[in-house]
Amino acid sequence: MNLKKTISFICCVTNEALFKRCCAHIEQLYMPSGYQSEIVPVRGAVSMTAGYNSGMNQAVGQYKVYLHQDSFILNQSFLYDLLFIFQNNKNLGLLGVIGTRKLPFHGMWWLSDYKFKVGKIIEVRDTFKQTIFVDTTYMYEKVACIDGLLMVTQYDLTWPEEAITGWHFYDTAQSLQYAKEGYDVGVAHQSSPWVIHYCESSTMKGYYEALPAFQQWRKQLT
Numbered sequence: 001m002n003l004k005k006t007i008s009f010i011c012c013v014t015n016e017a018l019f020k021r022c023c024a025h026i027e028q029l030y031m032p033s034g035y036q037s038e039i040v041p042v043r044g045a046v047s048m049t050a051g052y053n054s055g056m057n058q059a060v061g062q063y064k065v066y067l068h069q070d071s072f073i074l075n076q077s078f079l080y081d082l083l084f085i086f087q088n089n090k091n092l093g094l095l096g097v098i099g100t101r102k103l104p105f106h107g108m109w110w111l112s113d114y115k116f117k118v119g120k121i122i123e124v125r126d127t128f129k130q131t132i133f134v135d136t137t138y139m140y141e142k143v144a145c146i147d148g149l150l151m152v153t154q155y156d157l158t159w160p161e162e163a164i165t166g167w168h169f170y171d172t173a174q175s176l177q178y179a180k181e182g183y184d185v186g187v188a189h190q191s192s193p194w195v196i197h198y199c200e201s202s203t204m205k206g207y208y209e210a211l212p213a214f215q216q217w218r219k220q221l222t
Contacts, residue, residue, distance in 0.1 A: 008061030012051035049161035093183025096146030140186035
C-alpha cells in the first residue's frame with residue numbers, strides 16, 4: 001500500500017456484531033481517486049491507549065481514523081471531507097466531530113459550559129437523539145479537546161499508555177498532547193452529523209476512578 005494514499009481505520013474490538021456494522025459503514029464510503037483504505041482491528045487490548053498504539057504501529061496510512069466499534073459513519077463523503085480539510089491545513093494534527101474550546105480543570109470535556117461545546121452527533125444511548133452544539137467555522141473550529149468516538153490524525157503521536165490506562169481520558173490526553181506539540185486540534189464543520197454513536201448507558205464511576213491518574217499526568221505534561 002502507498003503510505004500517503006492510504007487512510008487507515010483503527011478500532012478496538014470487544015463486540016464482533018458492532019464491529020461488523022462499523023465496517024459496513026466504512027465500506028460504503030466514497031473513495032477518492034488514487035486512494036485506498038484499510039481497517040485495522042485490535043482485539044484483546046488492555047486499554048484504549050495500548051490498543052491504539054498497537055493499531056497505529058500496524059497501520060500504513062498517513063491519515064488514521066481512530067473510532068469506537070459503535071461509531072457508524074453516515075457521511076459517505078467523509079474521506080473527501082477529511083482530505084480537503086487536512087490538505088488545506090497542514091498544522092491540523094487531530095480532528096473530531098464534537099469537543100470543547102475550553103477544557104474544565106477536571107478534564108471531563110462534556111461538563112464544560114455549553115457555549116464552549118462545538119460540533120454535531122447523533123447519539124443512541126437510552127433513546128435516539130441528535131446533539132448539536134455551537135456550529136463550527138469554515139472547515140474546522142480549533143478546540144482544546146475532542147471526544148474519542150472518532151479521532152482522525154494527520155501526524156502520528158504515541159498514545160500515553162503507561163499513564164492513561166483503562167478506557168477513559170485517552171481522548172482528552174491525546175488532544176492535550178497534540179496541542180503541546182504545536183498542532184491544532186479541531187472539530188470538523190458538518191452540515192449534518194457525520195456519525196451516529198450507539199453508546200451503552202454508563203455511570204460516571206469509571207471516570208472518577210481514572211481521574212486521579214489523568215490529573216497527575218496532566219500536571220506532568222505542563
